[in-house]
Amino acid sequence: MTILEVQDLKTYYSTLKGDVKAVDGVRLQMEKGESLGLVGESGCGKTTLALAIMRLLPWNGRIVGGKILLNDVDIVGLDEAIFDKDYRWKRMAYVFQGAMNALNPVFKVGDQIAEAITIHEDVAKREALDRARELFSLVGIDPGRITSYPHELSGGMKQRAMIAMALACNPDFIIADEPTTALDVIVQAQTLEVINELQKKLGITMMLITHDLSVVAQTCTTCAIMYAGNLVEYADIDTTFSDPVHPYTQALISAFPSIKEDRRELISISGVPPNLLNPPTGCRFNPRCPHRMDICTKEKPEYLEIGDRHFAACHLLTNGG
Amino acid sequence: MKGEAELKVVNLRKWFPVRRGIVSTLLSRKTEYVKAVDGVSFEVRKGEVFGLAGESGCGKTTTGKTVLRLLEPTGGEIYFEGRDITALNKAEMKQMRRKMQIIYQDPYQSLNPRMTVFDIISEPINVHRLSDSPAETEEIVHKSLEDVELIPAEDFVFRFPHELSGGQRQRVAVARTIILQPSFIVADEPISMLDVSIRAGILKVMLQTKEAQDITYIFITHDLAYARHICHRGAIMYLGKIVELASMDNLVNNPLHPYTIALMMAVPVPDPTLGKARAVISGEVPTPINPPSGCRFHPRCSKATDICSRQEPELVEVSGGHFVACHHAH
Secondary structure (H helix, E strand, O other): OEEEEEEEEEEEEEEOOEEEEEEEEEEEEEEOOOEEEEEOOOOOOHHHHHHHHHOOOOOOEEEEEEEEEEOOEEOOOOOHHHHHHHHEOOOEEEEOOOHHHHOOOOOOHHHHHHHHHHHHOOOOHHHHHHHHHHHHHHOOOOHHHHHOOHHHOOHHHHHHHHHHHHOOOOOOEEEEEOOOOOOOHHHHHHHHHHHHHHHHHHOOEEEEEEOOHHHHHHHOOEEEEEEOOEEEEEEEHHHHHHOOOOHHHHHHHHHOOOOOOOOOOOOOOOOOOOOOOOOOOOOOOHHHOOOOOHHHHHOOOOOEEEEOOEEEOOHHHHOOO | OOOOEEEEEEEEEEEEEOOOOHHHHHOOOOOOEEEEEEEEEEEEEOOOEEEEEOOOOOOHHHHHHHHOOOOOOOEEEEEEOOEEHHHOOHHHHHHHHOOEEEEOOOOOOOOOOOOOHHHHHHHHHHHOOOOOOHHHHHHHHHHHHHHOOOOOHHHOOOOOHHHOOHHHHHHHHHHHHHOOOOOEEEEEOOOOOOOHHHHHHHHHHHHHHHHHHOOEEEEEEOOHHHHHHHOOEEEEEEOOEEEEEEEHHHHHHOOOOHHHHHHHHHOOOOOOOOOOOOOOOOOOOOOOOOOOOOOOOHHHOOOOOHHHHHOOOOOEEEEOOEEEOOOOOO
16 A cells, blocks of 8 residues: 655755755655665755655745655645644654754653644543653653653653654654664664564554665665655665666665675765756766766656666666666 | 884873862862773874774763873873873974874864865965975975865865865865874764765775875774774774774674674664664663773673672783773683
8 A cells, every 4th residue: 555655746945046956856655564765965855855745844945846645645735734733743753853952952751742642632631641651662761751851861762752752643654864863873773673663563654764874774675765856766675785776876885884894995986966056967966977878968867667666767777788 | 114003002091070060169079070081001003094983972082182182181191103292392292293183073164164275285384384485385285185186186275165065175174184294193083974975085085195105093983884994903992991902803703892792783784684783782871970880881781790890890912912801701
């Protein structure tokens, strides 16, 4: 069953210098229970895509085209009041980047979670606090800690509290934006274990945004690689690592060091990610691509299904090479 | 010559006093200290890349800054090329600094936004009076820009930091450091702020100049996967102490300290067919103000026994060049 379908989504930011095309024609489909890793470098538009889905774009950002279907309802055109009451946090929740700063420092964490529940559901505060306690034990925090203030929790506990808050209204779909980036390696492993367990127990559909391929390899069932506002490849997690077809995916994987391999020289990708005010014509990766052909500078490659649920956008796939 | 100690640190300590409120000052309660580095000894051999790794707050950056005397040590000795630099006065230290340099983590903060690339890179030459004429300065600056692959150099000299990408900024920071032809550099998380696709490029220029100029590096990092590929030997720190010191191969494949073992198991691997990273220890690093007694790791350690809470384990050599500080690791 398809939970989320993004059709040709375009999200631009207006600036004094013109439109920044942060998301420029993204197509994506997520099945129930899927755990998708959305991977890309900073500025590639992955957070913008997530904010567009949650309709939390900053004032200068806007969706200029495309559809976002959640259970077959297009949420782009929905009335804000309805979206706020019935969708945001109720059907889809967001674990914000940097849990350290995402909690309100002057309220107890339990009250913050209870607030999210009482706004969306017709329950008494006491009941909501009971739910908060359950959620805390679900993510592995002592339920008694709901009376703590954020500063009394460690970084890892705050991140878990954020995950608990996202689960508060039993959403169909969760977006976690760099949930482990600010954490140390052991706490990161603890947090990823919590996420893996929740997926097993609750079967949540989740989009995990990260720049860290190793986190995706360990947590997700599918992987989408984003570059300069476009998805360049989508596949299940094993195919992504064993048989990537897009040169950017290949380069990103070989640039990523593994502690399990022998010492080797690390490989970088030449050049820098493009400025999205003036992205390169044709394929946006072409200035950095080792396999560049004439057509790559002229025509934007189509995002095609090249195998069972394996999509990629590269001229090599259609024009030989 | 390889194998010789370029830097030797003996029982280095750096304590920071904790700021207190006026009441406790008046009541003259005992000053508390954050023992960021508390008795650390190691040697860095000439020409090697020595890794200092650990979680945030373990004291790795403080160690790096203290061995350069950018922070004054609270105690201990630092021998650089055989001389104890803790005894040097300001003028002597300035001379020494030419040989001992640092690359900072964040190229967005370490470059003065009001200075051009030329001014940034030429400043060390002016400070140490290494050039006889403006023409020579220009030549040296161009050469060092080419060394870090900012080519053509003339395109970059008159730019300001805000006109450069993160990777280019870090290259400027590297150029500024190597222009003095130092023999020893502390690189404090030089790539952690950068995107994956450009990290290897920065490391490449650092290591190329290392070969060309025979530079010894301390590479401070929290990312063990990078340490694995860059460092020859390394030390794992926990709460201001070194818990294990060995060749990188041994640290990765044959870790002996329970903390090192836990760290290695927690590192995620970019390969879905290999086993998942696991958190074999719970909890988080406690505060370094009142660290646990005995072995600082004992409250989180599954092997801990009585002795661990009473007696602090020494860092002892268990096999050739493999040191570990644990009562139960040998």
